[in-house]
Amino acid sequence: METESPVNGAELYDKLNVLERDEYDAATCDRLAATIGEIRRLKRERRAVILVHNYQRPEIFEVADFIGDSLELSRKAQQVSDADIIVFCGVHFMAETAKALNPQRTVLLPDLRAGCSLADSVTAEALAERKDELLKLYPDLQVVSYVNCTAEVKALSDVCCTSANAVQVVEALDSEHVLFVPDQNLANYVQSQTAKQIISWDGNCYVHHQITAAEVEKVKHGVPGIKVLAHPECRADVLALADAVLSTSAMVAYAQKSAADKFLVVTECGLSDRLLMEIPNKHFYKACKLCHYMKMITLDGVLDSLRHLRYEIELTEETAAGARRALEKMLSIAV
Numbered sequence: 001m002e003t004e005s006p007v008n009g010a011e012l013y014d015k016l017n018v019l020e021r022d023e024y025d026a027a028t029c030d031r032l033a034a035t036i037g038e039i040r041r042l043k044r045e046r047r048a049v050i051l052v053h054n055y056q057r058p059e060i061f062e063v064a065d066f067i068g069d070s071l072e073l074s075r076k077a078q079q080v081s082d083a084d085i086i087v088f089c090g091v092h093f094m095a096e097t098a099k100a101l102n103p104q105r106t107v108l109l110p111d112l113r114a115g116c117s118l119a120d121s122v123t124a125e126a127l128a129e130r131k132d133e134l135l136k137l138y139p140d141l142q143v144v145s146y147v148n149c150t151a152e153v154k155a156l157s158d159v160c161c162t163s164a165n166a167v168q169v170v171e172a173l174d175s176e177h178v179l180f181v182p183d184q185n186l187a188n189y190v191q192s193q194t195a196k197q198i199i200s201w202d203g204n205c206y207v208h209h210q211i212t213a214a215e216v217e218k219v220k221h222g223v224p225g226i227k228v229l230a231h232p233e234c235r236a237d238v239l240a241l242a243d244a245v246l247s248t249s250a251m252v253a254y255a256q257k258s259a260a261d262k263f264l265v266v267t268e269c270g271l272s273d274r275l276l277m278e279i280p281n282k283h284f285y286k287a288c289k290l291c292h293y294m295k296m297i298t299l300d301g302v303l304d305s306l307r308h309l310r311y312e313i314e315l316t317e318e319t320a321a322g323a324r325r326a327l328e329k330m331l332s333i334a335v
């Protein structure tokens with residue numbers, strides 16, 4: 001999504017006002033609009049492209065060359081052809097993915113504190129140990145790593161997957177036994193969709209794992225006819241209440257095409273912001289939680305990142321090559 005139209009404070013105020021948040025008052029929107037203008041100018045000067053995850057702050061969407069989920073951004077990172085620099089507005093493992101797929105380009109993450117509880121739940125050392133143990137029991141075992149993990153973990157995996165293609169990737173493997181890392185809820189969801197044996201890691205995304213079935217049920221009963229869209233990183237009892245289990249970008253497509261006009265979006269709150277701004281004629285209720293890692297990225301941080309070319313993501317050649325192999329295998333399988 002290219003958003004190069006001029007933005008002034010008043011236009012931005014009107015746009016962000018659909019979110020009904022006090023933080024976006026007229027003075028703040030004036031300041032944000034000035035920063036957006038400067039980022040756009042510098043982006044052209046630096047020959048940079050800005051990739052933005054669906055969970056980012058709404059004002060960050062205004063400087064995006066492309067907004068999407070992990071799979072879309074992975075593909076976009078691979079297709080970037082006319083930029084010297086990629087500024088990644090997301091979390092650290094996503095910027096590593098962009099670097100692995102674009103080793104010749106400078107990849108910048110505006111704030112190094114933008115980590116991920118899920119990626120932190122598996123280290124390469126622990127994975128290597130577990131894989132060795134399991135290979136003794138299941139010689140055909142293959143490791144599938146959800147892209148929400150470090151480049152080192154990806155490099156030890158047979159193939160990566162995203163929430164959008166996890167089932168498809170597992171089904172495409174010539175193995176009946178799969179060690180699935182690091183998200184236990186996504187692993188459980190994949191297990192519910194395949195006859196293969198999924199051995200799950202015990203990690204979780206703290207954002208999705210804290211959403212309860214009781215919260216979802218309350219809204220469902222209070223708003224008759226509402227469609228519940230849930231992310232597969234949620235617990236199984238939450239997914240059981242969903243009309244559709246979807247990745248974030250699939251939620252956007254579903255809400256756009258559906259005849260329904262009321263949705264409960266069960267994922268990180270940034271996606272609800274995107275839906276409210278892009279589909280203003282439908283109603284989006286929230287059972288969402290904020291990811292404090294994603295919110296580390298600010299417009300000021302993006303501006304400083306472009307000004308000072310910081311913080312550069314670096315990978316060893318071996319790690320980059322291993323991660324790229326697992327990511328490219330995924331991209332060759334996923335539609």
Ligand code: SF4
Binds near residue numbers: 115118205208291292
């Ligand atoms: S939403 Fe969850 S998986 Fe995504 S970055 Fe935040 S903690 Fe990690």
